[in-house]
Amino acid sequence: MSWFKRSKKSIEQPTPPDERRVKTEGLWTKCTGCRAIVWKKDLESNARVCPKCQHHFRLTARQRLELLLDGRWIEHDAQLISNDPLHFVDTRPYADRLKEAKRKLNISDAVMTAEGLLAGRPVVCCSMEFNFIGGSMGAVVGEKVTRAIERSVEQRTPLVIVSCSGGARMMEGTLSLMQLAKVSAALSRLDEVNVPYISVLTDPTTGGVTASYAMLGDLNIAEPGALIGFAGPRVIEQTIRQKLPEGFQRAEFLLEHGFLDAVVHRKDLKGYIANALDMLLA
Numbered sequence: 001m002s003w004f005k006r007s008k009k010s011i012e013q014p015t016p017p018d019e020r021r022v023k024t025e026g027l028w029t030k031c032t033g034c035r036a037i038v039w040k041k042d043l044e045s046n047a048r049v050c051p052k053c054q055h056h057f058r059l060t061a062r063q064r065l066e067l068l069l070d071g072r073w074i075e076h077d078a079q080l081i082s083n084d085p086l087h088f089v090d091t092r093p094y095a096d097r098l099k100e101a102k103r104k105l106n107i108s109d110a111v112m113t114a115e116g117l118l119a120g121r122p123v124v125c126c127s128m129e130f131n132f133i134g135g136s137m138g139a140v141v142g143e144k145v146t147r148a149i150e151r152s153v154e155q156r157t158p159l160v161i162v163s164c165s166g167g168a169r170m171m172e173g174t175l176s177l178m179q180l181a182k183v184s185a186a187l188s189r190l191d192e193v194n195v196p197y198i199s200v201l202t203d204p205t206t207g208g209v210t211a212s213y214a215m216l217g218d219l220n221i222a223e224p225g226a227l228i229g230f231a232g233p234r235v236i237e238q239t240i241r242q243k244l245p246e247g248f249q250r251a252e253f254l255l256e257h258g259f260l261d262a263v264v265h266r267k268d269l270k271g272y273i274a275n276a277l278d279m280l281l282a
């Protein structure tokens with residue numbers, strides 16, 4: 001028996017080490033634009049735009065629909081899911097990635113398609129979800145967007161697509177690439193019946209999404225600072241063997257060089273689209 005053994009319990013049980021710190025994480029966030037510490041509530045009440053430097057934080061698909069549509073909306077094709085046609089495995093099986101994204105985000109794939117009112121004007125609206133496998137476009141995204149366009153054609157309702165995507169979904173190989181053609185063909189039918197389509201490009205819009213519907217709007221508008229491009233800057237530099245200019249692939253640069261029609265601050269976005277629709281429908 002040890003001489004030093006404590007025979008009675010200490011007065012108070014010590015707090016376990018992981019509970020010793022006061023939990024404040026989750027209340028504050030660091031702005032990637034100006035590195036200021038921003039109170040999350042301020043950010044949320046400002047449509048996730050930094051109150052100090054106006055940096056536009058990414059929105060989820062649902063937050064975007066809430067921002068643009070009045071009150072309630074009807075979601076379409078929420079049940080469509082990918083069946084992993086290639087049984088693709090990289091560092092993890094694609095099926096597992098899908099399951100995890102679905103569970104975490106509570107949506108079936110990287111786009112939500114809805115119908116509702118935008119400042120009182122009926123619209124069909126697609127909103128992409130970057131957190132779902134990088135907002136990549138596989139067969140489900142392509143099909144949902146195509147169905148939304150067909151709904152626009154049928155009902156003669158203007159279309160708004162908010163893009164936020166890393167491009168085609170490599171786990172579905174060529175089936176992803178087919179979506180570019182499928183969606184573009186549907187958009188040409190929309191054009192034939194003279195129904196306006198407004199494309200909103202948000203940070204980031206790249207790859208196959210830029211190469212198809214994101215750049216095919218009657219108006220292509222972007223949020224400030226959004227990264228928009230096809231291939232990444234490193235790939236381009238290696239291909240053309242030239243240094244790229246400052247701010248290349250940012251919304252403001254693209255506006256200046258005629259790739260975009262406007263760069264619109266998030267707080268003005270809804271009003272801007274409403275005015276644009278009135279102008280296009282007049």
Ligand SMILES: [Zn+2]
Nearest residue numbers: 031034050053
């Ligand atoms: Zn900031």
